[in-house]
Amino acid sequence: MSEVVVECTGLTRTYDQDSVPVYALRGVDVSIMQGDFVSLSGPSGSGKSTLLNIIGGLDRPDSGEVVVSGTRLGTLSESALAELRLHKIGFVFQAFNLIPVLSAQENVEFILQLQGVASAPRRARSTAVLDSLGLSQMSHRRPGELSGGQQQRVAIARAIVTNPALLLADEPTANIDSATTEELLLLLQKLNREQGMTIVTATHDPMVMGYTTRKIKLHDGMIEEDETAVVV
Amino acid sequence: MPPAANTIIVEDTAAKLSFEYRGMVWRIAWRNLWRSPRRTWLTAASIAFACLLVSVGMAMQAGSYKAMIETATGFYTGQAQINHQSFVEDERLEHTIPDATALMRALDRVSNLFAAPRAQGFALVSVGDRSFGGLVVGVDFDKEQQVVTFFNNLTSGTLPKGVDEVVIGETMARNLGAGVGSELVLLGAAKQGGVAALALTISGLFSSGQSELDRTLLFTHLEAVQNGFSLGDEIHTIAIRVADLTLLEKQISQLQTILPDDVIARSWRELMPQVTQGIELDRISAKLMYGAILILVSFSVINTFLMVVFERTREFGMLLAIGMRPGLIIRQVLAEALFVWGVGVAVGLLLVVLLVSYFSSAGISIEGMEELARQFYMPDRIYPAITLQSLVVAPGVLLVGTQIAAFVASWRIRNLQPVAALRVD
Ligand SMILES: Nc1ncnc2c1ncn2[C@@H]1O[C@H](COP(=O)(O)OP(=O)(O)OP(=O)(O)O)[C@@H](O)[C@H]1O
Ligand SMILES: [Mg+2]
Numbered sequence: 207m208s209e210v211v212v213e214c215t216g217l218t219r220t221y222d223q224d225s226v227p228v229y230a231l232r233g234v235d236v237s238i239m240q241g242d243f244v245s246l247s248g249p250s251g252s253g254k255s256t257l258l259n260i261i262g263g264l265d266r267p268d269s270g271e272v273v274v275s276g277t278r279l280g281t282l283s284e285s286a287l288a289e290l291r292l293h294k295i296g297f298v299f300q301a302f303n304l305i306p307v308l309s310a311q312e313n314v315e316f317i318l319q320l321q322g323v324a325s326a327p328r329r330a331r332s333t334a335v336l337d338s339l340g341l342s343q344m345s346h347r348r349p350g351e352l353s354g355g356q357q358q359r360v361a362i363a364r365a366i367v368t369n370p371a372l373l374l375a376d377e378p379t380a381n382i383d384s385a386t387t388e389e390l391l392l393l394l395q396k397l398n399r400e401q402g403m404t405i406v407t408a409t410h411d412p413m414v415m416g417y418t419t420r421k422i423k424l425h426d427g428m429i430e431e432d433e434t435a436v437v438v
Numbered sequence: 439m440p441p442a443a444n445t446i447i448v449e450d451t452a453a454k455l456s457f458e459y460r461g462m463v464w465r466i467a468w469r470n471l472w473r474s475p476r477r478t479w480l481t482a483a484s485i486a487f488a489c490l491l492v493s494v495g496m497a498m499q500a501g502s503y504k505a506m507i508e509t510a511t512g513f514y515t516g517q518a519q520i521n522h523q524s525f526v527e528d529e530r531l532e533h534t535i536p537d538a539t540a541l542m543r544a545l546d547r548v549s550n551l552f553a554a555p556r557a558q559g560f561a562l563v564s565v566g567d568r569s570f571g572g573l574v575v576g577v578d579f580d581k582e583q584q585v586v587t588f589f590n591n592l593t594s595g596t597l598p599k600g601v602d603e604v605v606i607g608e609t610m611a612r613n614l615g616a617g618v619g620s621e622l623v624l625l626g627a628a629k630q631g632g633v634a635a636l637a638l639t640i641s642g643l644f645s646s647g648q649s650e651l652d653r654t655l656l657f658t659h660l661e662a663v664q665n666g667f668s669l670g671d672e673i674h675t676i677a678i679r680v681a682d683l684t685l686l687e688k689q690i691s692q693l694q695t696i697l698p699d700d701v702i703a704r705s706w707r708e709l710m711p712q713v714t715q716g717i718e719l720d721r722i723s724a725k726l727m728y729g730a731i732l733i734l735v736s737f738s739v740i741n742t743f744l745m746v747v748f749e750r751t752r753e754f755g756m757l758l759a760i761g762m763r764p765g766l767i768i769r770q771v772l773a774e775a776l777f778v779w780g781v782g783v784a785v786g787l788l789l790v791v792l793l794v795s796y797f798s799s800a801g802i803s804i805e806g807m808e809e810l811a812r813q814f815y816m817p818d819r820i821y822p823a824i825t826l827q828s829l830v831v832a833p834g835v836l837l838v839g840t841q842i843a844a845f846v847a848s849w850r851i852r853n854l855q856p857v858a859a860l861r862v863d
Contacts, residue, residue: 264759264857285763292761299759299860302752307469312462319462320762364760 248424296365303361355386467773485782496828516677534672561626576663595642607652736839743847755859775844
C-alpha cells in the first residue's frame with residue numbers, strides 16, 4: 207500500500223489577462239502516490255504549469271486544497287512555503303535552473319548549504335549524486351561550459367540531492383535533442399524505479415509519456431484522462 | 439485517506455545559516471562581479487573617482503588650513519596672545535600686565551613655547567615740521583623672530599641695535615620725508631600723566647604688504663617704550679607661538695595656571711575671527727560639494743544595481759522557487775555592492791596616497807592666484823596633508839551610499855513571485 211504524497215481537491219485558478227479572466231484550472235482533483243512517475247500532458251494553455259506550480263507551493267489556488275506529505279499548503283505563510291520547497295520538493299525547470307557562476311558541484315552543494323548542511327556531508331552527498339548521474343567528469347565545470355542535456359542532468363542532481371518527497375519537472379526536455387532526451391528519461395526512470403522517487407513532469411513530448419507510469423491529460427484546466435500503465 | 443494534521447516542518451534555515459553558507463555568499467558575489475567586467479569597472483571607477491576627489495580635496499583643505507593659520511598667525515599676531523583682561527576690552531596704555539620680567543622668565547621655562555613681550559603707546563611722530571600719528575611698539579627683536587615673520591620684511595637698513603633706534607613702515611617714512619638715518623621725535627602721554635618723549639634714529643624700513651601697518655607702526659626696543667611711557671616693568675601683550683599647532687589649545691589652558699589674576703591667554707581663534715570664519719565658510723562649501731559628488735555616485739550605483747537585479751530576474755526566480763529566502767538574495771546583492779565598493783575604494787585610495795604624497799612635498803601652486811592668496815593669508819603653494827579624516831570619510835560615506843543604493847535597487851526582490859520571475863523573457 208503506497209502512501210499519498212500529493213492530494214489535490216477542487217483546485218481552481220483564474221488569471222486576469224487585461225481584465226479578461228483566463229481559467230487556467232477549473233476544478234482539479236488528483237492524488238499522487240509515493241512512487242508514481244506521472245506525465246502531465248495536454249495542449250498549450252491547458253493548465254499543466256499552473257497545476258505543477260500549485261502542487262510545488264509556487265502558486266496558490268483560488269479555491270481547493272493541496273496537501274503535500276501531510277502538510278496543507280493553504281495554511282502556510284510565504285516563508286513556510288519556501289521552507290517546504292527547500293526541504294520537500296525538487297524542481298527542474300525548462301531552463302535557467304543553475305547559478306551561472308557556480309560549478310556543477312557547487313550548484314548541487316548550494317541547496318544543501320541553504321538547508322544548513324555542514325561541509326563534509328555536503329561534499330559527500332553532492333559527489334555521490336553527481337557520480338550516480340554520470341557527471342563526476344564535469345563536476346568542476348560551470349553551466350556555460352555544459353551542453354543543454356548536461357545542464358538538465360545537473361539540475362536533476364540539484365533537485366534530488368536533498369532527498370525530496372517529490373520531484374517536479376516542467377518540460378525538462380523542451381530545449382534538448384531527442385537522443386539527450388532519452389538519456390534524461392532513462393535517468394528519471396532509474397530514479398523512480400530504484401529509489402522510488404515520486405516524479406511529476408509536464409510535457410508535450412510523446413517520448414516522455416512513453417516512460418512515465420501514469421499519464422494525466424489536461425484539457426481546458428480539467429483532467430481529461432488519468433491512466434496508469436499496467437506494470438509489467 | 440484524511441489529510442494528516444498540519445505538521446510544522448519549518449525550522450528556519452536562515453537562522454542557522456552556516457559559516458560555510460556565508461562563505462558561499464561572498465564567493466557568488468565576487469564571481470558575479472566579473473559577469474560583466476566592464477560594468478563593474480565603470481561602477482568601481484566612479485566610486486574610485488569620487489573617493490579621489492573627496493579625499494584629495496580634504497587633504498588639500500587640511501594642508502591649506504594649516505598653512506593659512508600658520509601664515510596668518512605667524513605674520514604679526516602670533517598663534518596666541520597674553521593680555522590683561524582690561525586691555526582686551528579697551529587697549530589703553532594703563533591696562534598692562536605687571537611684573538613682566540618674572541612672567542617672561544616663567545614662560546621661558548615652558549618647553550615647546552616661544553613668547554615675545556610687547557609694550558605700546560600712541561605718539562605723534564615728527565621729522566622736522568612734518569608730523570603723523572603712530573603706534574610705537576617696544577619689542578624684544580630676538581624673541582619676536584621666534585614668534586612672527588614680520589621683521590623679515592625689512593626693505594632697507596637693519597633692525598634696531600642701539601636702544602635709541604627704530605624701524606618704521608615705508609609708507610610712514612615717505613609721509614614723513616624720512617629715510618634710514620633720519621631722526622624722529624615721538625611725543626605722547628605717559629602712564630602717570632606726564633609727557634612721553636623719545637628721540638629715535640631710523641635704522642631700517644619695512645614693507646609688510648599691509649598699508650595700514652606700514653603707515654602707522656614703529657618698532658623699537660622694549661625698554662625704550664617702557665622708559666619713555668613710564669611703564670616700569672609692565673607690558674601690554676605677549677605674543678606666543680608653539681612648536682605644534684595642534685597642541686595649542688592644550689598648552690593655552692596649561693599656561694592659564696601660571697598667569698596672574700586677570701591676565702588671560704587667547705588663541706588665534708579669538709584673536710583673528712576672520713580666519714576662523716574663512717575656514718568655516720570654506721568647510722561648508724567643500725562639504726556641500728563632497729555631498730553632491732557622493733550622492734551622484736550613489737545614484738549611479740543604484741542604476742547599476744537596478745540593471746543587475748533586472749538582468750537576473752529569472753535567476754532570482756529560480757532561487758526563490760527552490761526555497762531561497764528573498765532576504766538572502768538581497769544580502770547577496772549587498773555583498774556584491776560591497777565588493778564593487780572595495781575595488782573602487784582600493785583604487786581610489788591608492789591614487790590618493792600616490793598623488794598626495796607627491797604633492798605634499800612638491801606642493802601645488804595656485805597659478806595667478808598669489809595676489810588673492812595673500813589677502814586670505816594663503817601661502818603661494820599648498821602642501822596637501824593626508825589626515826585620517828581625509829582617508830576615512832569618503833570611503834565611509836561611499837560604503838553607506840553603495841549599500842543603501844544596492845538595497846534600494848534590490849528591494850523589489852522582496853515581492854518577486856518566483857513563477858512570474860521565471861516567466862520573464
Ligand atoms: N501569470 C499568468 N498571468 C496570466 N495568465 C496566465 C498566467 N500563467 C498562466 N496563464 C494562463 O493560464 C493558462 C494556463 O497556463 P499554463 O502555463 O498552466 O499552461 P500550460 O499547459 O503549461 O501551457 P504550455 O504548454 O504552453 O506551457 C494559459 O491560458 C495561460 O495563458
Ligand atoms: Mg507550461
